Amino acid sequence: MEGVRIFCPATIANISCGFDVLGVALDSVGDEMTLRKTDTPGIRITKIIGQEIPLETEQNVAGVAALALLGECDFSGGIEIEIEKKIKPGSGIGSSAASAAGAAFGLNLLLGNPFNRHQLVRFAMQGEKLASGVAHADNVAPALLGGFTLVRSYDPLDVIKLNTPEQLYATIIHPQIEVKTADSRKILKTGISLKDGIRQWGNVGGLIAGLYTEDYDLISRSLEDHIVEPIRSMLIPGYDDLKGAAVKAGALGVGISGSGPSVFALSKGSAKAREVADAFRSAYSVVGVPFEIHVSKINQEGIKVLEQW
Amino acid sequence: MEGVRIFCPATIANISCGFDVLGVALDSVGDEMTLRKTDTPGIRITKIIGQEIPLETEQNVAGVAALALLGECDFSGGIEIEIEKKIKPGSGIGSSAASAAGAAFGLNLLLGNPFNRHQLVRFAMQGEKLASGVAHADNVAPALLGGFTLVRSYDPLDVIKLNTPEQLYATIIHPQIEVKTADSRKILKTGISLKDGIRQWGNVGGLIAGLYTEDYDLISRSLEDHIVEPIRSMLIPGYDDLKGAAVKAGALGVGISGSGPSVFALSKGSAKAREVADAFRSAYSVVGVPFEIHVSKINQEGIKVLEQW
Missing domain, CATH: 3.30.70.890 (GHMP kinase, C-terminal domain)
Structure with missing residues (x-):
């Protein structure tokens, strides 16, 4: 696979009584991201549409999440990332989480899926750490897994996908x-x-x-x-x-x-x-x-x- | 129906993280109770085997639970209750709850089931109030419903029977x-x-x-x-x-x-x-x-x- 375009959902964290542990993913609100392999080694954010966000890899939540994953893989090639932001930063529906989760997910796909969705949570959390200072999982977990998710514990990290009624x-x-x-x-x-x-x-x-x-x-x-x-x-x-x-x-x-x-x-x-x-x-x-x-x-x-x- | 003999299970309340909300019922530890209709109106505790517990109806958790239920029914007859205590009072596995739940359950049966098991919880809670000063439900709920139970709320009372794995x-x-x-x-x-x-x-x-x-x-x-x-x-x-x-x-x-x-x-x-x-x-x-x-x-x-x- 040379490239992929993905939908990265907005998410609601802190679902009422589930402060810091329960989140849920949305279906019709989210960003789009395109990731493609290039010959120039490293991760580059080439374009961000819709918001003023740093393009420097280390200053960008998607870049940081991708670097975290890449650090555990053997891959000497390059990856370009384009982000079309539809979720407004600061809105409280997981704007940074969508970018961080999307970068981890898309890169993982291009590398042939060395990790499953659960395992991607901890890479995406590194993006959240850049965004808010805390490597929290309550938005990236539902963004990656869908439905309602529970972060039972951080030490060790234990994220559970819950049943989610269809209606x-x-x-x-x-x-x-x-x-x-x-x-x-x-x-x-x-x-x-x-x-x-x-x-x-x-x-x-x-x-x-x-x-x-x-x-x-x-x-x-x-x-x-x-x-x-x-x-x-x-x-x-x-x-x-x-x-x-x-x-x-x-x-x-x-x-x-x-x-x-x-x-x-x-x-x-x-x-x-x-x-x-x-x-x-x-x-x-x-x-x-x-x-x-x-x-x-x-x-x-x-x-x-x-x-x- | 003139009489009934029942098994009233011991229960574990405060299951680890579920302090004050989660309880579970046991299968091979519990009291036995016999309730029968008599011509003498009122509730009488006629015999308690295995423990020194007050026989006076108002001083006995089973008596109090039965009176609470009777207060909401039209029944002018009498009920005799015998209790064979196998759960030691003070052991922490729901001794008073077994008696209170058993009295409510047995009496309800003799009266033709005016209430379902969920509805009996609040009568049995009155027995707990006599025993500990607090009308708590975390033992009487699993005693009545079986399996794991959750007391989500007391005001209003909301008790949920949870799925309980067979093994x-x-x-x-x-x-x-x-x-x-x-x-x-x-x-x-x-x-x-x-x-x-x-x-x-x-x-x-x-x-x-x-x-x-x-x-x-x-x-x-x-x-x-x-x-x-x-x-x-x-x-x-x-x-x-x-x-x-x-x-x-x-x-x-x-x-x-x-x-x-x-x-x-x-x-x-x-x-x-x-x-x-x-x-x-x-x-x-x-x-x-x-x-x-x-x-x-x-x-x-x-x-x-x-x-x-």
């Missing part, structure tokens, strides 16, 4: 304000009450049981977060109104995507997800902050090959 | 020392670090995913508790030796049953569970505290009817 759809609203990941992490308390902890892991248990039994009611009841949402939602103007409107429209649950500012809702069925989009739109039109809305089925497979040659 | 066995060692539930709760910190909380709900997620996919390896990796075990294990002489020996013998995981002093191990297959029993026995023989050991398959159905007339 799950996400509605995402991206208020065009800047919330820095570092800031939104800083405002979290380093301690929580045991009582809130118990509620949180009860809900994580309920959510995962609901995903396996495809019990949308249980999923809905479990989409609660008593720890992070009350704090981080203060950084998102109109959050309570958004949540109230989506719940009223019949969403299964609502939460902050990643570290914000995007807000997600999960719904059963595409019609309901579109109604929730309407509810988001009505509720946010009065806030005075520009916004974008996406509706997407949950992506079951993760990164997809669009073309290869 | 799961428990080995339990009961050191004959007294650990009062109230004391073992008092030594817990009321606050935990967010970091430990995240590890805990990551493990709860992994454990529940492992139960549904019947992935014994994942179950094993997830049977961790960084919050309660480090503190409560100090109340159990020789805990670390027990745990080390069981893990070395091939147990999937080891933890404190309920609030102790019993220690449980989960294993794949009965042969392994018996090897773990041997390991417990060898490790504890040098501690100098008398002990009992049980090996049991996980009970899939909860309370069982032995006889009815």
Whole structure:
């Protein structure tokens, strides 16, 4: 194989009760990347469409992820990477993760698949480290594996792909304000009450049981977060109104995507997800902050090959 | 139906990472109860074999659970209850829960099943309230429903029966020392670090995913508790030796049953569970505290009817 064009999905991390452990991949929101072999050794980012992002390999999340993988392979040739960014950096739906995961996935494919998708997570995490200072896996894992993923542990790294019911759809609203990941992490308390902890892991248990039994009611009841949402939602103007409107429209649950500012809702069925989009739109039109809305089925497979040659 | 004899299983609550939310029922350890209709109105505990426990209805966990159920039914007759206690009170494997759940279950059966097993949980919880001051559900839920159960929430009460792999066995060692539930709760910190909380709900997620996919390896990796075990294990002489020996013998995981002093191990297959029993026995023989050991398959159905007339 000489080249490949892939779709790299946007992702929602910090799914309500699953702060830092649960993420999910989207189907109709994502970047496109093209990777091709060249005769000039090394990794080069040749083009980025849609965003102002550094082209230098070591300063680019895709470059860093590719270098991490290459460091464990025997390959003396060269790779060119083009990225068409459709996910806005800073939106909270895994923009850097899509690029990092895509680079690891595409390079792996060109090298004849020395690694499986699970094994690619740790290379993609190196891109996340460049982007946010922390080698977190909660966006790159769903980007690579698809569906809902659980990062059970970092030491050792243990990522589990969970069952994902077919009728799950996400509605995402991206208020065009800047919330820095570092800031939104800083405002979290380093301690929580045991009582809130118990509620949180009860809900994580309920959510995962609901995903396996495809019990949308249980999923809905479990989409609660008593720890992070009350704090981080203060950084998102109109959050309570958004949540109230989506719940009223019949969403299964609502939460902050990643570290914000995007807000997600999960719904059963595409019609309901579109109604929730309407509810988001009505509720946010009065806030005075520009916004974008996406509706997407949950992506079951993760990164997809669009073309290869 | 005039009378019923039932088996009321012992249960393990606080399964490792699932503090306060996850419990499981045993198959070959439990009490027997007989309930029969009489002409004298009201609930009477007529006999308790094997333990010194109050016979007064309002002072007995079975009596209190039965009264709670009766309060929501039209029944003007009388019920006599006999209890053959085989689970030692204070052992940490749900002695009071077995009696409370058994009373609710047996009475419900005699009344023609006005409630389903899920609905009986809240009556049985009233018995737990008498026993420990807290109307907790983490033992009565598995006693009634069988298998692994999750108490997702108390307000509103939301109990979920989880999938339970067929090859799961428990080995339990009961050191004959007294650990009062109230004391073992008092030594817990009321606050935990967010970091430990995240590890805990990551493990709860992994454990529940492992139960549904019947992935014994994942179950094993997830049977961790960084919050309660480090503190409560100090109340159990020789805990670390027990745990080390069981893990070395091939147990999937080891933890404190309920609030102790019993220690449980989960294993794949009965042969392994018996090897773990041997390991417990060898490790504890040098501690100098008398002990009992049980090996049991996980009970899939909860309370069982032995006889009815």
